[in-house]
Amino acid sequence: MEKGEIKAIIEALLCLSSEPISLEQMANVIDEVGKKSIKEALDELINDYNGDSRGVRVVEIAGGVQLATRPQYNRWIKKHFVLSSKTKLTLPALETLAIIAYQQPITNPEISAIRGVDSTGVLKTLLEKRLIRIKGRKKVVGRPLIYVTSREFLIHFGLKNLSELPTLEEFEQIITAEEKKP
Amino acid sequence: MEQGVGTEFRVRLPAFEGPLDLLLHIIYTQQIDIHDIPIASITQQYLDYLNLMKELNLDIASEFLLMAATLIYLKSKILLPQPLPEEDKEEYDQLQTELTTQLLEHQRFQQVARLLREKEEESSAVWSRSELALPTPPRREEILLQATVFDLVAAFHKVWQSKREEKPLYLVPDRYIIEEKMGEIMEGLHQKGKLEFLQLARELGSWEELIVTFLALLELGRQQLILLCQTTRFKEILILPHIKEGANGDGKGGD
Numbered sequence: 001m002e003k004g005e006i007k008a009i010i011e012a013l014l015c016l017s018s019e020p021i022s023l024e025q026m027a028n029v030i031d032e033v034g035k036k037s038i039k040e041a042l043d044e045l046i047n048d049y050n051g052d053s054r055g056v057r058v059v060e061i062a063g064g065v066q067l068a069t070r071p072q073y074n075r076w077i078k079k080h081f082v083l084s085s086k087t088k089l090t091l092p093a094l095e096t097l098a099i100i101a102y103q104q105p106i107t108n109p110e111i112s113a114i115r116g117v118d119s120t121g122v123l124k125t126l127l128e129k130r131l132i133r134i135k136g137r138k139k140v141v142g143r144p145l146i147y148v149t150s151r152e153f154l155i156h157f158g159l160k161n162l163s164e165l166p167t168l169e170e171f172e173q174i175i176t177a178e179e180k181k182p
Numbered sequence: 183m184e185q186g187v188g189t190e191f192r193v194r195l196p197a198f199e200g201p202l203d204l205l206l207h208i209i210y211t212q213q214i215d216i217h218d219i220p221i222a223s224i225t226q227q228y229l230d231y232l233n234l235m236k237e238l239n240l241d242i243a244s245e246f247l248l249m250a251a252t253l254i255y256l257k258s259k260i261l262l263p264q265p266l267p268e269e270d271k272e273e274y275d276q277l278q279t280e281l282t283t284q285l286l287e288h289q290r291f292q293q294v295a296r297l298l299r300e301k302e303e304e305s306s307a308v309w310s311r312s313e314l315a316l317p318t319p320p321r322r323e324e325i326l327l328q329a330t331v332f333d334l335v336a337a338f339h340k341v342w343q344s345k346r347e348e349k350p351l352y353l354v355p356d357r358y359i360i361e362e363k364m365g366e367i368m369e370g371l372h373q374k375g376k377l378e379f380l381q382l383a384r385e386l387g388s389w390e391e392l393i394v395t396f397l398a399l400l401e402l403g404r405q406q407l408i409l410l411c412q413t414t415r416f417k418e419i420l421i422l423p424h425i426k427e428g429a430n431g432d433g434k435g436g437d
Contacts, residue, residue, distance in 0.1 A: 128405075
C-alpha cells in the first residue's frame with residue numbers, strides 16, 4: 001500500500017472519530033501494513049495539517065491523535081455551534097491536580113499534608129469531573145483511597161501523556177531562574 | 183520599623199487556601215529568601231494577618247492556628263538566652279527545615295498549577311468532534327445493552343431467592359462497609375477487566391454482605407465509576423469499568 005493511501009485512510013478515520021485514536025488502533029484497522037509505515041504516514045499527515053493555512057490540525061492527545069480546530073477560529077465556531085464553555089478549574093483544584101499528577105498514586109492525607117489544608121472537598125469535585133479516579137486502597141491503617149489522574153485529565157489540559165509535563169527538577173530551575181531576576 | 187499589613191485597603195485581602203498559602207504570600211510581598219526565613223518578623227506578620235481575618239469575620243480554619251502555634255514556638259526558642267542547649271537547637275533546626283521544605287514543595291506545586299492553568303486556557307479554545315457528538319459506545323466482543331437499575335434489582339432478587347432456599351438463617355457478627363466493598367469491586371475490576379454479577383453475588387457469605395455489595399454497586403454506578411451491561415435483556419449483568427477509564431496507560435488496554 002502506498003503511503004499516500006495510508007495517509008488518506010488515517011485522515012478518514014480521524015475525520016469521523018470523536019475520540020483520540022491510538023497508533024495501535026490504526027494498526028488494527030490498516031492491518032495490511034506494519035506499524036512503522038503507519039507511523040511514518042501519520043507523521044507526514046500531521047506535518048501536512050500543521051501548515052498554517054488550515055482551520056484544523058492533527059493534535060496528539062491522551063496517547064492518540066485527533067482532529068481539532070485551531071484556537072484562533074474559536075470565535076466563528078462558537079457563532080455556529082452551541083457549545084457549552086469548558087470548565088475552568090479553581091486554583092485549589094489545579095493545585096490538587098498538580099500534586100496528584102506528579103505524586104500518583106497518592107492518598108487524601110498525603111495530598112492534604114502537602115497542601116497544608118484538608119482536601120476532601122476538592123477531591124470530590126475532581127472525581128465528579130472525572131479528572132481523577134480511584135485506583136484502590138492503600139494497605140495502611142484506615143485503608144485510605146488511592147487517587148490517580150485519568151485520561152480525562154490529559155484531554156482537559158490537551159496533554160499527550162504525563163511525561164509531557166516538565167519534571168519537578170525542571171520546575172525547580174524555573175523557580176530559581178525567576179528568583180535571580182532583579 | 184515594619185508597617186502593619188493592609189491597614190488601608192483591608193477589603194482586598196486575598197483568600198488564602200491554607201497557612202502555607204498565607205506564608206508564601208508574606209514571603210513574596212516581603213521578598214524574603216525562602217531558604218532563610220526570619221522567624222521573628224514572619225511570625226508577627228502571620229499573626230497580623232490572622233487578626234485581620236478575625237476582624238473581617240472570616241472563618242479561620244484550625245490549620246491556620248496550628249501554623250501560628252508552630253511559628254510562635256519557633257520564635258520563643260530564639261528569644262531564649264543564646265546559645266541554646268544542644269537538644270533545643272536540634273529541635274529548632276529540625277522544625278525550621280521542615281517548614282522550609284514544606285514551603286518549597288508548596289511553592290513548586292503552585293507553579294505546576296499555574297502551568298496547568300495555561301494549558302487549560304490554551305485547550306479551552308480548541309474544539310474536536312468529541313465536544314459535539316454523543317460518546318460512542320465501547321467496542322467489545324459482545325454488543326452490550328446498558329442495564330437499568332431494575333435489571334440489577336431483578337438479578338439481586340434472584341440471588342436472594344436462591345440464598346434463601348439453600349441456607350438456613352443464622353446470625354453472623356460480620357460487619358461490611360459499603361465503601362470498602364466499593365474498593366474491593368474496583369480492585370477486582372482492575373485485575374480482571376470485568377465481573378459477572380451473579381458470580382460475584384454467589385461467592386458472598388451472607389445476606390448482609392449481599393446487601394452491602396448491592397448498595398456498593400448502585401453507588402459505583404451513580405458515581406459513574408462502573409458500567410452495568412447485559413449482552414441481551416434479562417441475561418447476565420456484567421460489571422465493567424466506565425468507558426473513559428480504559429486506555430489510561432496502566433497497560434490494561436482491554437479493547
